[in-house]
Amino acid sequence: MFRLRQVSARTSDQPTLEAHCHFLHHPARKKVTIQSLRKMAQNDVPIAMLTAYDFPTAKALSASPSVDIVLVGDSLAQVCLGYKSTTELTLDEMIHHAAAVARGTTHPFLVADMPFGSYHISVEEAVRNAVRLVKQAKVEAVKLEGGREIVDVVRRFTTMGIPVMAHVGLLPQRHVIMSGYKVRGKSSGSAKRVLDDALALQDAGAFSIVLEAIPHELGDYITQSLDIPTIGIGAGNATSGQVLVWDDAMGTWHGHKAKFVRRFADVKTERDEGIKRYVDAVKSRSFPSEDESYTLDPEEWSKFLLEAESLTSVPRSNWVSNSPQDIQEREFQAAEDKQQFHPL
Numbered sequence: 277m278f279r280l281r282q283v284s285a286r287t288s289d290q291p292t293l294e295a296h297c298h299f300l301h302h303p304a305r306k307k308v309t310i311q312s313l314r315k316m317a318q319n320d321v322p323i324a325m326l327t328a329y330d331f332p333t334a335k336a337l338s339a340s341p342s343v344d345i346v347l348v349g350d351s352l353a354q355v356c357l358g359y360k361s362t363t364e365l366t367l368d369e370m371i372h373h374a375a376a377v378a379r380g381t382t383h384p385f386l387v388a389d390m391p392f393g394s395y396h397i398s399v400e401e402a403v404r405n406a407v408r409l410v411k412q413a414k415v416e417a418v419k420l421e422g423g424r425e426i427v428d429v430v431r432r433f434t435t436m437g438i439p440v441m442a443h444v445g446l447l448p449q450r451h452v453i454m455s456g457y458k459v460r461g462k463s464s465g466s467a468k469r470v471l472d473d474a475l476a477l478q479d480a481g482a483f484s485i486v487l488e489a490i491p492h493e494l495g496d497y498i499t500q501s502l503d504i505p506t507i508g509i510g511a512g513n514a515t516s517g518q519v520l521v522w523d524d525a526m527g528t529w530h531g532h533k534a535k536f537v538r539r540f541a542d543v544k545t546e547r548d549e550g551i552k553r554y555v556d557a558v559k560s561r562s563f564p565s566e567d568e569s570y571t572l573d574p575e576e577w578s579k580f581l582l583e584a585e586s587l588t589s590v591p592r593s594n595w596v597s598n599s600p601q602d603i604q605e606r607e608f609q610a611a612e613d614k615q616q617f618h619p620l
């Protein structure tokens with residue numbers, strides 16, 4: 277509204293570029309901030325977060341004004357780089373992908389996972405690594421898996437101005453010691469420990485917290501107990517927001533599907549059909565068509581053939597030309613060949 281009034285007040289009859297863009301596309305959403313996320317949670321407006329691992333995906337998410345947070349999750353290891361576990365991912369690999377995502381991200385708040393081992397050795401080393409993510413990958417915040425045992429790191433990052441998204445419940449970086457990817461908080465004692473961790477992380481300064489694979493009752497309880505927004509993945513629908521892995525949500529592959537995954541598209545089927553259509557077209561020589569090919573002037577082509585003749589051993593009859601002389605010559609040649617193979 278404000279922009280429109282500004283434009284009509286202009287004396288020039290040439291609309292500004294800004295007004296032009298405004299009419300053609302969605303008006304760009306203002307940058308999502310920690311404050312606007314907190315307001316959404318307070319006003320019970322669900323927060324929508326999805327992962328991205330590359331530039332085109334970040335562009336696609338940024339094209340939707342309702343996407344609030346983009347996460348460069350360390351699921352990158354498995355769904356994008358083919359590692360068995362997220363523990364194999366290096367900081368350099370994360371920076372390489374997060375930087376590409378940052379180049380495509382506009383209004384969504386941009387968060388990246390700190391890879392396993394990059395925040396565990398000492399607070400100093402954790403700081404050094406988080407600073408690399410901020411400076412080299414241009415992420416706005418980092419996500420850390422863990423509970424009370426990592427509050428020193430969370431506090432240090434927060435006080436120096438690197439926002440932390442905490443992550444409790446199922447911690448994929450600890451799948452070996454947990455004997456697999458298991459739902460957490462299923463007993464009263466385990467539920468109490470998840471709540472204690474969440475409270476400690478909020479106290480240390482986390483601006484938000486991911487709750488992964490916990491009973492929905494506990495997801496609701498923790499959300500009501502905290503002031504910071506909770507982002508659920510397998511934590512029920514009462515959390516402040518939801519997150520899913522891009523490939524799970526879009527169905528880019530049909531592998532193992534956790535209970536909390538819903539497929540919102542079937543990209544795999546569409547993509548596989550596209551591969552088949554391409555290969556069939558290549559193998560049948562129906563691709564490219566004449567419209568999809570370049571051509572040169574018949575006269576230029578005839579000249580080229582004359583000049584090239586002495587340089588190559590390609591028989592002239594192998595070249596297709598549409599000049600009248602060449603068509604005539606081909607017909608003559610064909611008639612001659614026919615005579616040669618089927619003498620009358």
Ligand SMILES: Nc1nc(=O)c2c([nH]1)NC[C@@H]1CN(c3ccc(C(=O)N[C@@H](CCC(=O)O)C(=O)O)cc3)CN21
Nearest residue numbers: 350351354355362448457458459521523524534535536
């Ligand atoms: N594609 C993908 N999606 C994810 O959500 C994801 C990754 N990869 N990689 C990193 C971690 C690993 N995650 C996982 C992996 C498996 C389960 C899983 O199979 N869970 C069982 C629960 C088993 C139980 O406790 O009984 C399930 O059936 O939901 C959950 C989270 C979440 N993250």
Ligand SMILES: CC(C)C(=O)C(=O)O
Nearest residue numbers: 327349350351519521
């Ligand atoms: C599933 C989300 C929360 C995550 O941590 C990841 O993508 O690695």
